[in-house]
Amino acid sequence: MNNKKIVIIDSNIGNVGSVKRAVNHFGYQAIISNKHEDINSASHLILPGVGSFDEGMKKIHDNQIADVLIEATTIKKTPVLGICLGMHLLATKGYENNKETNGLNIIPGLVKKLKKNSEFKLPHIGWNQIIIKEKNKIFKNILDNTDFYFVHSYEFICEDELNIIGISNYCSEFTSIINQNNVYGVQFHPEKSLDHGLQIIKNFLEI
Amino acid sequence: MLRKRIIPTLLFKDNKLVKGINFNSWRTVGSIMQSVRIYKLRKVDELILLDISATNLGKRIDLDLINEVANECFMPLTFGGGIKTIEDISCILKSGADKVCINTASINNLRFIEEACKIFGSQAIIISVDYKRKGKIIEIWSNSGQVKSNLVFEDYLKELESIGVGEIILTSIDKDGTMDGYDIETITKVNKLLNIPIIASGGAGNFENMLDLIKSTNVSALAAASIYHFTKKTPLDVKKYLKEKKIPVRL
Numbered sequence: 028m029n030n031k032k033i034v035i036i037d038s039n040i041g042n043v044g045s046v047k048r049a050v051n052h053f054g055y056q057a058i059i060s061n062k063h064e065d066i067n068s069a070s071h072l073i074l075p076g077v078g079s080f081d082e083g084m085k086k087i088h089d090n091q092i093a094d095v096l097i098e099a100t101t102i103k104k105t106p107v108l109g110i111c112l113g114m115h116l117l118a119t120k121g122y123e124n125n126k127e128t129n130g131l132n133i134i135p136g137l138v139k140k141l142k143k144n145s146e147f148k149l150p151h152i153g154w155n156q157i158i159i160k161e162k163n164k165i166f167k168n169i170l171d172n173t174d175f176y177f178v179h180s181y182e183f184i185c186e187d188e189l190n191i192i193g194i195s196n197y198c199s200e201f202t203s204i205i206n207q208n209n210v211y212g213v214q215f216h217p218e219k220s221l222d223h224g225l226q227i228i229k230n231f232l233e234i
Numbered sequence: 235m236l237r238k239r240i241i242p243t244l245l246f247k248d249n250k251l252v253k254g255i256n257f258n259s260w261r262t263v264g265s266i267m268q269s270v271r272i273y274k275l276r277k278v279d280e281l282i283l284l285d286i287s288a289t290n291l292g293k294r295i296d297l298d299l300i301n302e303v304a305n306e307c308f309m310p311l312t313f314g315g316g317i318k319t320i321e322d323i324s325c326i327l328k329s330g331a332d333k334v335c336i337n338t339a340s341i342n343n344l345r346f347i348e349e350a351c352k353i354f355g356s357q358a359i360i361i362s363v364d365y366k367r368k369g370k371i372i373e374i375w376s377n378s379g380q381v382k383s384n385l386v387f388e389d390y391l392k393e394l395e396s397i398g399v400g401e402i403i404l405t406s407i408d409k410d411g412t413m414d415g416y417d418i419e420t421i422t423k424v425n426k427l428l429n430i431p432i433i434a435s436g437g438a439g440n441f442e443n444m445l446d447l448i449k450s451t452n453v454s455a456l457a458a459a460s461i462y463h464f465t466k467k468t469p470l471d472v473k474k475y476l477k478e479k480k481i482p483v484r485l
Contacts, residue, residue, distance in 0.1 A: 042327045049308060078355040148431045148454060150357055150400055154237040154279060154484040174237065174484045176310055178357040197236055219310045219332060221277050
């Protein structure tokens with residue numbers, strides 16, 4: 028357990044501390060960092076993130092970590108978990124704040140505003156269920172229709188449906204969990220979803 | 235399906251948990267950390283922690299307390315009280331809260347809120363709107379119900395939405411602590427006016443009050459304090475009752 032090096036990418040804003048607390052909860056050590064050597068030597072990478080797609084990518088570029096993240100993910104095959112905006116940044120492009128921004132392009136897809144009618148409020152905030160589409164290690168001890176805590180206005184639209192392993196409903200169906208080989212993305216906040224959320228984090232760290 | 239959130243609000247001053255009536259006659263109702271631990275064990279949907287004396291006494295924000303609470307909370311945590319600067323918000327979020335709740339500073343300076351939403355994202359910024367009804371006029375109050383503003387209720391709410399605020403906690407000062415039901419009329423009106431989630435607060439005294447509100451309007455969350463402090467009812471009891479009535483809640 029102790030030989031794992033869990034690196035949480037520092038988004039500079041927001042509450043990365045919650046993700047660290049969740050990792051520590053299982054006795055794993057985690058560091059919050061943007062350093063190339065940490066990303067390169069990580070056993071597991073967590074890409075948290077709150078805020079907008081363009082701001083999120085700007086931070087990644089400001090910290091000059093796009094290339095090292097892509098290399099760790101695609102060449103080294105380091106397990107990666109993107110949470111909320113961190114999941115979105117794995118996409119090809121995002122369309123937040125009325126502009127097109129290139130993402131990390133690790134899982135092909137587009138990030139667009141949730142489709143809704145006037146009865147549904149945005150952001151989509153609160154506890155909502157996930158429907159498991161594909162059996163996966165990330166779902167160990169997680170039942171279908173379990174509730175997780177969501178806070179978002181945008182959704183990840185996968186180019187390849189095979190990357191969709193869980194969906195949820197808010198006005199219409201949207202993708203809530205994606206996977207491609209060693210890369211995972213969750214739309215909800217596992218670090219804020221009580222026991223089931225912690226279980227998802229544990230499952231990821233055991234990959 | 236998105237669940238209705240049932241949120242206990244913890245108000246405190248001088249490190250003691252308190253609850254009043256109409257934002258007055260505050261009574262000590264227990265210790266903060268003890269309550270937080272109970273709510274943690276009961277796996278509540280979310281927690282809101284508000285320091286009601288911070289603004290009026292010009293107190294420093296108790297980051298150690300936030301840190302201590304966050305260590306117990308693997309559920310969403312909102313902190314409010316005495317927030318005036320971007321630096322304040324940054325410190326609170328870094329200490330472990332997920333969202334901040336702002337009242338007075340929003341009434342005094344909307345540009346500050348606009349900037350905060352841009353920097354931290356809408357999801358991190360909740361504005362608490364405390365109001366009193368005077369006939370057809372709805373007055374907005376700041377400083378924990380001590381100072382009346384000249385803002386026009388509907389205009390202010392629309393402006394909060396347009397600058398990117400993520401959620402509104404709408405608290406009726408008239409109803410606060412009375413335990414005789416939510417101000418359904420005003421909550422319904424605000425809910426129709428805005429496209430962002432509304433957390434209703436003020437007046438919950440029993441299960442029926444909560445059901446009445448949910449049946450009347452599509453409110454996102456129900457905050458309450460007195461019902462949990464002064465009766466034996468817990469947020470879980472509320473949710474079990476609502477579930478029986480076919481309301482979507484997380485059990």
